Amino acid sequence: MSGPYKQLSKGASGVGRALLSPIRVAGRYTTITIAFSVVIGLAIPALPPLIRPYLQPLMFALMFLNMLRVEPSALQGYFERPLLPLAASLWMLLVIPASAAAILGLIGIENFSEGTRTIVLMVTAAPPVMSAVALLFFLGFNGTLGLALTLLTTIAAPFTAPLLAAYILPEAETIQPLALAANLFLLLAGSTILARLVRHKAGAKRIAEHTETINGVSCVAFFCFTVAAMDGLTATTLARPIEVLAMLGVTFAVALSHMAITFAVFKVTGRNTAFTVAFSAGMRNLGLMVAAMGGIIPPLAWLFFSVAQIPINLLPLLFTPLARRWNNTNSAQQDVENALENNP
Numbered sequence: 001m002s003g004p005y006k007q008l009s010k011g012a013s014g015v016g017r018a019l020l021s022p023i024r025v026a027g028r029y030t031t032i033t034i035a036f037s038v039v040i041g042l043a044i045p046a047l048p049p050l051i052r053p054y055l056q057p058l059m060f061a062l063m064f065l066n067m068l069r070v071e072p073s074a075l076q077g078y079f080e081r082p083l084l085p086l087a088a089s090l091w092m093l094l095v096i097p098a099s100a101a102a103i104l105g106l107i108g109i110e111n112f113s114e115g116t117r118t119i120v121l122m123v124t125a126a127p128p129v130m131s132a133v134a135l136l137f138f139l140g141f142n143g144t145l146g147l148a149l150t151l152l153t154t155i156a157a158p159f160t161a162p163l164l165a166a167y168i169l170p171e172a173e174t175i176q177p178l179a180l181a182a183n184l185f186l187l188l189a190g191s192t193i194l195a196r197l198v199r200h201k202a203g204a205k206r207i208a209e210h211t212e213t214i215n216g217v218s219c220v221a222f223f224c225f226t227v228a229a230m231d232g233l234t235a236t237t238l239a240r241p242i243e244v245l246a247m248l249g250v251t252f253a254v255a256l257s258h259m260a261i262t263f264a265v266f267k268v269t270g271r272n273t274a275f276t277v278a279f280s281a282g283m284r285n286l287g288l289m290v291a292a293m294g295g296i297i298p299p300l301a302w303l304f305f306s307v308a309q310i311p312i313n314l315l316p317l318l319f320t321p322l323a324r325r326w327n328n329t330n331s332a333q334q335d336v337e338n339a340l341e342n343n344p
Helices: 002-028 030-043 047-068 072-080 083-107 114-125 131-139 143-168 177-202 204-209 211-229 233-239 241-265 271-282 286-292 299-342
Strands: none
Touching: 030 047, 030 211, 030 233, 030 299, 047 131, 047 177, 047 211, 047 286, 072 143, 083 114, 083 143, 083 241, 083 271, 114 143, 114 286, 114 299, 131 143, 131 271, 131 299, 143 177, 143 271, 143 286, 177 204, 177 286, 204 211, 211 286, 211 299, 233 241, 233 299, 241 271, 241 299, 271 299, 286 299
8 A cells, every 4th residue: 555655645745846836936036926916916806806805814924924034043133232223113113103293283184084194104104014124135235134123113013003093093983093003913923923833843944944935925925915905906097097196106205205215314324224224114014004904994095005016016126226236336345345455
């Protein structure tokens, strides 16, 4: 009987490798894969409504997979010298939201619709999107700092986001600050605890051996999440193209202005570090906020969320040439410095 069982085992193993192969390929070409998700979401409008009910599980899966890849020793340097990540985290989760709240307060909060205020909450109170860390490594910037920022802001978000929500959405029908805090905490704590348990059981070496597979599965989950977020966008674009184009301009403007202002503030830390912080500030995890709100937000906010997937998924591709040029310049400067040191 051993012969048939061996053949069956080999056959199952072959099927497993065949299934994992395209997933690994997706992980190798992350920026192209996530950009393609926008095309699929728009081109096949029947698909997003099928996936949208699974927004929360998909976000949980993304959080779990990203936490699974976190190697605590990689962050040791920033734990020993926490000033920079703490300052950047305070900038992203306190200074930017407080500034937005102050502007709304000066103009008059009552003059803005619930949808507009929900958008402000999402783009200023959310931590960086988890994929930003992988993208920073891919672009050749300080991914370890990006990871430290993402972890710190993600841990703090359940406490800071409800404060902003309580101020700018005091009587919102769809968003309750305490429920937002509880849902954020459950998503983050649950995914973190599960990731730690799996990492402890499997061991760091085994996790490292399967990094490519984990990256691929994470990329596929992000692909599905993006497609789900595009629900209704095709129909809205066809019915109200000017409104969607205007919203697209707003989403790019919000992301790029966050990046530009943050880069200017942190430029004193060096160009590479400043870009890392700026990229993290501009790539906000809107999906986490939507998931924490149960996927039920005002129509205007959902339109913004859907359209915002375009800059979130396309900006890494657009930044690739700039990253290569900067990194080549840094490499050339380092070569000159090394030559001067070796030939005083």
